[in-house]
Amino acid sequence: MPAMVGAVKVINIGSSSVFHIGDVYKIQPYTQAKTFAGGGSFNTGDGIRVHLENAQTTMVDNDEFDQNLTGI
Template sequence: MPAIVGVVQVISIGSSSVFNIGDVYKIMPVSTAKTFSGAGSFNTGNGLNVYNKRSSTNTFDRDAIDQGPYLNA
């Protein structure tokens, strides 16, 4: 079924990113990354106000191996 897309604003795209508008059969990552960030770090928008009184990010990871992009062609 065809996709109907309205207005899209793209500020930037990273070198390993995928940007798709419309129909797609399969999108598979070819790299992985683990990101730790505090409260309000990935908020986007115009005129955004974020108030964090006390914030801490737990970066302890008890497992040794995370899932990778295995079997992606």
């Protein structure tokens, strides 16, 4: 069934977002990310105490591509 849409104002769309108005068969946003974090990272909450005497995050990544996105 066709969509009836009035005025639309788009302020901002992220790099891997989808903006859609009306009928659609398939929406397939894509993104990829790689995160490296050391000990005590990504902690959330109140009153967290992390004591790391000598912490190091060692990253060795010999390949050029980790996850190839094809057909996009």
